[in-house]
Each structure stands twice: as C-alpha cells, then as structure tokens.
Amino acid sequence: TQLLEQSPQFLSIQEGENLTVYCNSSSVFSSLQWYRQEPGEGPVLLVTVVTGGEVKKLKRLTFQFGDARKDSSLHITAAQPGDTGLYLCAGSLSNYQLIWGAGTKLIIKP
Amino acid sequence: EAQVTQNPRYLITVTGKKLTVTCSQNMNHEYMSWYRQDPGLGLRQIYYSMNVEVTDKGDVPEGYKVSRKEKRNFPLILESPSPNQTSLYFCASRLQGAGNYGYTFGSGTRLTVV
Numbered sequence: 557t558q559l560l561e562q563s564p565q566f567l568s569i570q571e572g573e574n575l576t577v578y579c580n581s582s583s584v585f586s587s588l589q590w591y592r593q594e595p596g597e598g599p600v601l602l603v604t605v606v607t608g609g610e611v612k613k614l615k616r617l618t619f620q621f622g623d624a625r626k627d628s629s630l631h632i633t634a635a636q637p638g639d640t641g642l643y644l645c646a647g648s649l650s651n652y653q654l655i656w657g658a659g660t661k662l663i664i665k666p
Numbered sequence: 667e668a669q670v671t672q673n674p675r676y677l678i679t680v681t682g683k684k685l686t687v688t689c690s691q692n693m694n695h696e697y698m699s700w701y702r703q704d705p706g707l708g709l710r711q712i713y714y715s716m717n718v719e720v721t722d723k724g725d726v727p728e729g730y731k732v733s734r735k736e737k738r739n740f741p742l743i744l745e746s747p748s749p750n751q752t753s754l755y756f757c758a759s760r761l762q763g764a765g766n767y768g769y770t771f772g773s774g775t776r777l778t779v780v
Contacts, residue, residue, distance in 0.1 A: 589769075600771070648766060656708050656709045656710075658706070658708040
C-alpha cells in the first residue's frame with residue numbers, strides 16, 4: 557500500500573509567523589501536487605512540482621520537491637489569515653494513480 | 667469560466683432510495699474522477715474515467731456506479747444508499763497524460779443518508 561504522510565495534521569499559529577508542512581513517502585513520484593481547500597469548497601490546485609530538487613514560489617508560499625522525489629514541503633512566510641485552510645498533497649505514481657495525503661488543517665489567528 | 671459543476675450541493679435521503687449526483691465539466695478534459703472525503707480518512711477515489719465509455723474502479727467503489735456517455739458528464743449513481751455512504755463527495759477532472767496535470771474540483775455534494 558502506497559502512503560503519503562502529511563505532517564503536522566493540525567497547526568494553529570499567529571499572523572506573521574512562518575510555518576512548514578511536510579509530505580513524506582517511501583514511494584517515488586513522477587510529480588507532486590499541492591492543493592488548498594476552504595470549508596465547503598473543493599480543493600484548488602496551488603502548484604505541481606515535477607523535477608527532483610525543484611523549488612517553486614507562489615508569493616509567500618515556497619514548495620520544494622525532494623531530490624529523490626519521495627517527499628515535499630510547503631513553507632509559508634509571514635502567514636496571513638487568508639492562508640487558513642486545509643492543505644493537501646498528492647503524489648502521482650503513474651498516468652492515473654494519485655496518492656493523497658490526509659491533509660494539514662492550518663489556522664492563522666489575527 | 668472553466669469549471670466542474672456538481673449538483674446538488676446538499677442532499678438528505680433515506681436508505682435504499684436511488685439517487686444520482688451529476689457532474690459536468692466545460693474544459694474538454696479526458697480524465698474525470700469521483701472522490702469521497704471523510705474526516706480522518708482524506709480523499710478516497712471511488713471511480714475514474716479516462717475517456718468516453720472507459721471507466722474503472724478506484725479505492726472504494728462498493729455501492730456506487732458511474733457512466734461516461736459524453737465527455738463532459740460523469741454522473742455518480744447510488745442504487746441503494748446506506749448510512750455509511752454519508753459523506754462529502756467531489757467530482758474532479760483533468761487533462762489526460764503523464765499524470766502531472768492537476769485536478770479541477772467541483773464544489774462538492776454533501777450527502778446524508780438516514
């Protein structure tokens with residue numbers, strides 16, 4: 557069974573702090589995607605990383621794909637209340653199979 | 667606007683009463699999928715379709731049916747719903763290919779079976 561472990565499961569921090577969310581697996585992925593989901597809505601794609609060691613930035617969000625393509629991290633700098641949500645990672649094993657992490661629930665307090 | 671449209675958003679039904687949740691996408695995506703999301707269990711794939719008339723089981727297909735007669739539509743059918751199918755359901759679509767394409771998700775259908 558392929559697993560994608562996300563940590564932490566829950567994180568509550570003050571506005572302005574930095575944070576990092578991790579996704580780890582023993583499987584090698586052809587790509588890894590990060591999504592953000594707000595209550596009552598479907599997940600929205602933030603980024604796809606494809607190459608081992610790749611770093612992508614989206615404003616205050618920095619995404620990194622591990623060199624061996626087994627893990628990834630999401631770093632948020634100076635978190636804002638608008639960053640609140642459920643963050644999901646999903647690793648692609650093949651054309652069709654996507655393995656999902658259980659999610660990190662992030663709350664940013666004003 | 668590019669989107670995946672699910673209906674209904676909310677549904678309360680009784681055990682055994684057949685229901686259909688509709689899903690339509692306007693992006694000409696080949697690949698469509700149904701997921702259920704339950705607390706602590708994350709997103710679990712129910713069925714997926716790689717193109718018209720091509721469907722296959724995901725991780726939790728029991729109690730569900732799907733069809734793909736047209737590229738844009740991918741309805742989810744519960745022939746005889748049971749309380750353990752109470753969940754939040756998402757339809758999603760993406761381009762076919764190397765698996766690197768991200769999903770576009772619908773807004774979800776919250777189903778309660780009593």
